[in-house]
Amino acid sequence: MAAGGEQGGGALVLVATPIGNLGDLSPRAVEALRSADVIACEDTRHSGKLLHHAGIAPRRLVAVHAHNEAEQAERLVEEMRAGVRLAVITDAGTPGISDPGERLVAAAVAAGVAVETVPGPSAVIAALVVSGLPTGRFCFEGFLPRKGRERTDRLAVLAGETRTTVLYEAPHRIGVTLHDLLDACGGERRIVIARELTKRFEEVWRGTVTEAGEWASAVAARGEFVLVLEGAAPARVTAAEVDEALRRHLAAGESTRDAVAAVAAGLSVPKRQVYAAALRLER
Numbered sequence: 233m234a235a236g237g238e239q240g241g242g243a244l245v246l247v248a249t250p251i252g253n254l255g256d257l258s259p260r261a262v263e264a265l266r267s268a269d270v271i272a273c274e275d276t277r278h279s280g281k282l283l284h285h286a287g288i289a290p291r292r293l294v295a296v297h298a299h300n301e302a303e304q305a306e307r308l309v310e311e312m313r314a315g316v317r318l319a320v321i322t323d324a325g326t327p328g329i330s331d332p333g334e335r336l337v338a339a340a341v342a343a344g345v346a347v348e349t350v351p352g353p354s355a356v357i358a359a360l361v362v363s364g365l366p367t368g369r370f371c372f373e374g375f376l377p378r379k380g381r382e383r384t385d386r387l388a389v390l391a392g393e394t395r396t397t398v399l400y401e402a403p404h405r406i407g408v409t410l411h412d413l414l415d416a417c418g419g420e421r422r423i424v425i426a427r428e429l430t431k432r433f434e435e436v437w438r439g440t441v442t443e444a445g446e447w448a449s450a451v452a453a454r455g456e457f458v459l460v461l462e463g464a465a466p467a468r469v470t471a472a473e474v475d476e477a478l479r480r481h482l483a484a485g486e487s488t489r490d491a492v493a494a495v496a497a498g499l500s501v502p503k504r505q506v507y508a509a510a511l512r513l514e515r
Contacts, residue, residue: 242312244340245319246333248326248352252431254285256353262286264350268319272296272308274332278323296320301332305339312345326354330374330400355429356398359458362436363396363424366463370396376409387416394463394500403427403453410445413461417441422462428455469499474509488514 247264250256265271266288273279276293283290296304312318320327320336327333340347356372373390376399377383390397390413401409406425413423419442426436433455437447441461477499481491488510496503 241317242315243317243346243348244312244336245317246327246337246347246349247319247321248350248354249282249321249324251324251353251355251358251429252434254282256430257282257286258350258352261350261352262288265319265321267317269316270294270308270311270318272304272318272320272332272336274321274323279321282321296332296336298332301335305336308336309339309343309345312340313343324353324355326352329354329356329372353430355400355426355456355458358429359424359426359436359460360396360398362426363460364438365396365422365424365460367396370398373397373399375400375402376412378405383412387412390461391416392464392467394466396463397461399459399461401457401459403455403457406448406453406457407445409459410441410448413459414441414445417461417464421464424460426458426460429458431455466500469501471509474499474501474506475513478506478510478513482510482513 245264245268247261248258249261265283265286268291270292271279271283272294274295274297276295279293280290294304294308296308308316308318320333322331322333325331328337337347360367360370371393373386376386399409413421419440421441422438423441423444424436424438425444425447426434428434437444439447474495477495478491481494482488486494492503492506492510495501496506499506
């Protein structure tokens, strides 16, 4: 359902705000905040300062954070259905990315309310593009689970992930996380650590996971950290393994095309290599 007109003209507008440098607040973001009826934010005091900086007259601010987003979403959706234009901002960056916003969007979409975005600053993208690591394919992990089996399992997944991975970490936990990455991924994997991005004391450090632990122990742990981890080297699959996998799929009655696609995906091998193996087996 297209929401805008059908729900009285209300809308949810996700507005990206600076991650450090206030000069990164775009003119379009200022206009979106100025034209909103209500602004949802993590911290009303913090956001009040941002609005003052942008020259936006005081308006109704509603606190929406990790502890109350589900509860607030239901009430705010009803207001939007009645015609309220709600802008959503967080303390820094893009709403919904390791910050409140995801539940509000889901609730608005389910209710048929229009959802718009004013893109802008994102620590994930900022760190990734300056890292020097491959950017064509990457994944975002956010904050790792703090402890237990869930953390162990996520680290095991990271150890085998072939894409560049971006993570967040708090300053008081950076040492622990680097130690755990060393155990899970080994010391030779490249890693880039960015902190205080776009701020006066911005720093981007590059090295191996082993060197990162040494670096972190020698610097003051302050500011939010973004870690960009090199992907694992693709596992080497032998021709015999490809042949065996193909035989199993073909014996199960799959067509050559389907068998090739399944083996290529399952072993992370180029389709052309698997297809050549299939032709060889058919001779």
